[in-house]
Amino acid sequence: MTLTVNGKPAAIDGKVELNVTELLSVLKVEQPDYVTVELNGEILERDNFPATVVRDGDAVEFLYFMGGGR
Amino acid sequence: MLTDEQIERYSRHIILKEVGGKGQKKLLDGKVLIIGAGGLGSPIALYLAAAGVGTIGIADADCVDLSNLQRQVIHFTPDVGKAKVLSAKEKMEAINPDVKVIPYETWVSAANILEMVKEYDFVIDGTDNFAAKFLINDACVMAGKPYSHGGILSFFGQTITVLSGESACYRCIFPKPPPKDAIPTCSQAGVIGVLPGVLGTIQATEAIKFLLGKGKVLSNRLLTYDALDMRFREVALNRNPKCPICGEAPTITELVDEVDAMTVCDLEAAKG
Numbered sequence: 001m002t003l004t005v006n007g008k009p010a011a012i013d014g015k016v017e018l019n020v021t022e023l024l025s026v027l028k029v030e031q032p033d034y035v036t037v038e039l040n041g042e043i044l045e046r047d048n049f050p051a052t053v054v055r056d057g058d059a060v061e062f063l064y065f066m067g068g069g070r
Numbered sequence: 071m072l073t074d075e076q077i078e079r080y081s082r083h084i085i086l087k088e089v090g091g092k093g094q095k096k097l098l099d100g101k102v103l104i105i106g107a108g109g110l111g112s113p114i115a116l117y118l119a120a121a122g123v124g125t126i127g128i129a130d131a132d133c134v135d136l137s138n139l140q141r142q143v144i145h146f147t148p149d150v151g152k153a154k155v156l157s158a159k160e161k162m163e164a165i166n167p168d169v170k171v172i173p174y175e176t177w178v179s180a181a182n183i184l185e186m187v188k189e190y191d192f193v194i195d196g197t198d199n200f201a202a203k204f205l206i207n208d209a210c211v212m213a214g215k216p217y218s219h220g221g222i223l224s225f226f227g228q229t230i231t232v233l234s235g236e237s238a239c240y241r242c243i244f245p246k247p248p249p250k251d252a253i254p255t256c257s258q259a260g261v262i263g264v265l266p267g268v269l270g271t272i273q274a275t276e277a278i279k280f281l282l283g284k285g286k287v288l289s290n291r292l293l294t295y296d297a298l299d300m301r302f303r304e305v306a307l308n309r310n311p312k313c314p315i316c317g318e319a320p321t322i323t324e325l326v327d328e329v330d331a332m333t334v335c336d337l338e339a340a341k342g
Contacts, residue, residue, distance in 0.1 A: 006303070043307070066228050
């Protein structure tokens, strides 16, 4: 399947669907415990990651904490 | 009424159809609070003063350190050791004597922030830690004040404008702060010196547009910046009905310091 991840196409070979927890692992997202995930425009609750399935054509945004300013 | 000198000083504003004499008067009557007089705060304070924003509050308890000068362009080498808010005030008044600068030589906390925020039309987050960033969000949402969030790290930045009660807030995206030390800070991870210049200038633009009532502010859109790839992206967002502060059933009903997100220095400051 091919997803759009942070605006770029991302092909995930051999999978037709994945849950969000698996997706974070497959894409080797750093510090997955602190990443906010938006799926097709909707921010997901962390507790729902394992039960939320992504499929071909879905748009996923990973939003990261950025705490600097000084 | 603008004086002849003001007409001259602000002539490049006044000539813009979106500003004009009326808009410049709005800027001169405008009140903006900048929290943090560091990387983001420097360009914000310089540009807002130059633009003629009439009252600018600036809050920071820190003193200028030699390691600040690579990016905190409002502070100069002879300012090392001086309170950042006083160093900033001197430069802002030198740029534009029309501007009234109100320095707050303090860290913001649950005990003092609402009093500060209520005096201003627009608030800008230029802080460097999650305890402050969440506190600013919560205070602005509770007080119904619009504000600009900004965050930077290494070569990356993000910013969003929050129209409190109308558009997505910081907690709609990030319901709670990360535990302390989970996410690196600029002092740990580094920051390219020009980065806060880019992000801070965008935040200052938002304040000016808000005061003018012109254009579209960066609400319900998180703007992300990658200086290495030189790419800006926009992530569309909506208010989160489950947001702990601006959602349908808020769990945060009074202002508290996010103690778990505070570093040792923050805790010392909050006590003091």
